[in-house]
Amino acid sequence: MSQPDFQLSRPADECRIVVAMSGGVDSSVVAALAAKTGAEVIGITLQLYDHGEATGRTGSCCAGQDIRDARAVAEKLGIAHYVFDYESRFRESVIDDFADEYMAGRTPIPCIRCNQGVKFKDLLGMARDLGADCLATGHYVRRVMGENGAELHRGADPARDQSYFLFATTPDQLDYLRFPLGGMPKQEVREIARELGLAVAMKPDSQDICFVPDGDYAKIVKKVRPEAGEGGEIVTRDGTVLGAHQGLIHFTVGQRRGLEIGGQPEPLYVVRLEPETRRVVVGPKSALAVAAARIEDVNWLGEAFEGPMTAKVRSLAKPVSARFDGAMLVFDMPEYGVSPGQAAVLYSGDRILGGGWIAETVAAEEALAA
Known part of the structure; x- marks a missing residue:
């Protein structure tokens, strides 16, 4: 043993x-x-x-x-x-x-x-x-x-x-x-x-x-917050209405299946969720590319670190090269599947440096246009 x-x-x-x-x-x-x-x-x-x-x-x-x-x-x-x-x-x-x-x-x-x-x-x-x-x-x-x-x-x-x-x-x-x-x-x-x-x-x-x-996480959410089942519209980034949904809790950023908006010229993915209007905004896969993310509630495990690091933005994702200034996490290459609410964890080799919570993202398209 x-x-x-x-x-x-x-x-x-x-x-x-x-x-x-x-x-x-x-x-x-x-x-x-x-x-x-x-x-x-x-x-x-x-x-x-x-x-x-x-x-x-x-x-x-x-x-x-x-x-x-x-x-x-x-x-x-x-x-x-x-x-x-x-x-x-x-x-x-x-x-x-x-x-x-x-x-x-x-x-x-x-x-x-x-x-x-x-x-x-x-x-x-x-x-x-x-x-x-x-x-x-x-x-x-x-x-x-x-x-x-x-x-x-x-x-x-x-x-x-x-x-x-x-x-x-x-x-x-x-x-x-x-x-x-x-x-x-x-x-x-x-x-x-x-x-x-x-x-x-x-x-x-x-x-x-x-x-x-x-x-069935939606069932648990509706049990705790009954109003979570309120529906809304599925729209493109320019506001065109493509369909309706039965609650934001059924969707996550990057999702493709379950939209039920067939007949589109190209596959569409959930780009963002708008709780104020209860809208699910969809777009092409290219719209999911993220150049940077703002990180909140950062926890450092040990001394501050300024050397080369990698970042992991989903539990099953591979760490990717990035830079972090204490607030903004900037990816060396556009990253997909970066969603507010998830964690960004920072590494130096096998060591966990710390991390924080993703508050908002900067689309690669926006970064290029700036």
Whole structure:
């Protein structure tokens, strides 16, 4: 069995490690690895939501069966396990924000909001209150000690890397966090779970938006904000009406399918959403090219950085060369799929420098005309 370094400052048998246990295979293996160090281990599970069918759905997280799975793993490992009801906090800080962002015509990323608040603020505070030496999670990122302290780096397995979702981690939080799976491929993690006889060894991974039953996010948004189902017009950039829609929540920038405006001379894509007029504005693919983006609420992980960097503007996108002056992110080449509400994460090689939220974009066409 692999035994990653938890980077403890004292002998392990004198330490206490708190593990965030979601009920999945990743956090279960983290708990097992922590217990193997000889430290006292406490597993904490936060019940985050209870949306009926979501609690029993394959790929959910932190609800229903997941809580039972976490408890069963803790019992098998012989570690303490506690469950805390954070449903109200999660609804206010993540689900309500998710709905409001869609209502405002932006594309939200609830996983980052969850890490920012419930997981890396509230849960970390709990771990400190318990006198723990660190909080360990099952994220696939690496904590590397550099010349100026702890740095956050991509996970060794590119297919599992979760660094995009953790850009808002603060230096103080990073000092206290541990990510023991960051150097492993998923296959090895599952093998450890099988060797230990953990029932979650082959449990499917949680989905991107864990609290959305069947992936129908529009249903959740309308449940939280009933007015979200109000329709409007689908128009071209010059205002020509091409059709109607049943709510902005059904669209994201860059979307092509589902517009139901056939008979056009060329494929049309969602270029922007206008919540004030409830209009969906469409245009050719060339209209999606973005030259720059204004970034808000920037978080730097460590010292300010002025060297060559790359930027990632979607979780599944490849990092691209860019320049950042603290407010404007300028791409070396036009980038597609850049949407307000999403995150722009900055890298130097494998190191995560930080990032922020995309507030607005500058179309490549506009930049050329300026």
